[in-house]
Amino acid sequence: MRFYPQGISVMSVEYEGESMGVTISSLISISLDPPLVGVSIGKQASCYELLRRSASFGISVLGAAQAAVAQRFASGFPPLVHWEGIETRRGPAGVAPLLAEARGWLECRVRDEHDAGDHTVFVGDVLALELGPAKGGLVYLDRAYHPV
Numbered sequence: 001m002r003f004y005p006q007g008i009s010v011m012s013v014e015y016e017g018e019s020m021g022v023t024i025s026s027l028i029s030i031s032l033d034p035p036l037v038g039v040s041i042g043k044q045a046s047c048y049e050l051l052r053r054s055a056s057f058g059i060s061v062l063g064a065a066q067a068a069v070a071q072r073f074a075s076g077f078p079p080l081v082h083w084e085g086i087e088t089r090r091g092p093a094g095v096a097p098l099l100a101e102a103r104g105w106l107e108c109r110v111r112d113e114h115d116a117g118d119h120t121v122f123v124g125d126v127l128a129l130e131l132g133p134a135k136g137g138l139v140y141l142d143r144a145y146h147p148v
């Protein structure tokens with residue numbers, strides 16, 4: 001899959017005052033009516049239990065100039081370090097902090113979980129969809145980020 005270009009987002013989750021963000025490439029558009037998206041999250045990922053408990057997630061779709069943000073949220077640092085110096089905003093659904101400088105945002109409520117080996121595929125109802133200030137998109141290909 002290294003040679004399959006994938007768009008990059010940061011998924012954020014919040015539960016009882018604790019919030020985490022994680023870089024993902026697994027966001028897929030599933031259905032328009034009703035609006036559904038999917039994400040595949042590793043069972044060992046530090047956000048996994050928080051996501052299952054909150055049963056909701058935010059998606060900040062990254063723009064062309066946000067490779068450093070992608071690296072930071074893929075780093076495995078503790079959540080406090082991830083959020084340090086990052087401007088966040090709340091969307092209309094308020095499910096989790098969203099990255100203020102992103103290309104756009106989705107807020108979702110988990111409607112289904114599908115066991116998938118060492119990952120779980122979460123299907124989410126899209127509660128809110130907004131465009132942000134960033135330009136272009138960020139693609140991961142051959143172990144590097146590429147602005148498009």
Ligand SMILES: Cc1cc2nc3c(=O)[nH]c(=O)nc-3n(C[C@H](O)[C@H](O)[C@H](O)COP(=O)(O)O)c2cc1C
Nearest residue numbers: 022023024025026040041042045046073074076140
């Ligand atoms: C380009 C890229 C895409 C990624 N996509 C996913 C993904 O779709 N799902 C996932 O669970 N982890 C994904 N990861 C891994 C997480 O970003 C993170 O590195 C991993 O959860 C380890 O951090 P943790 O120990 O805090 O969980 C991706 C990492 C990179 C660099």
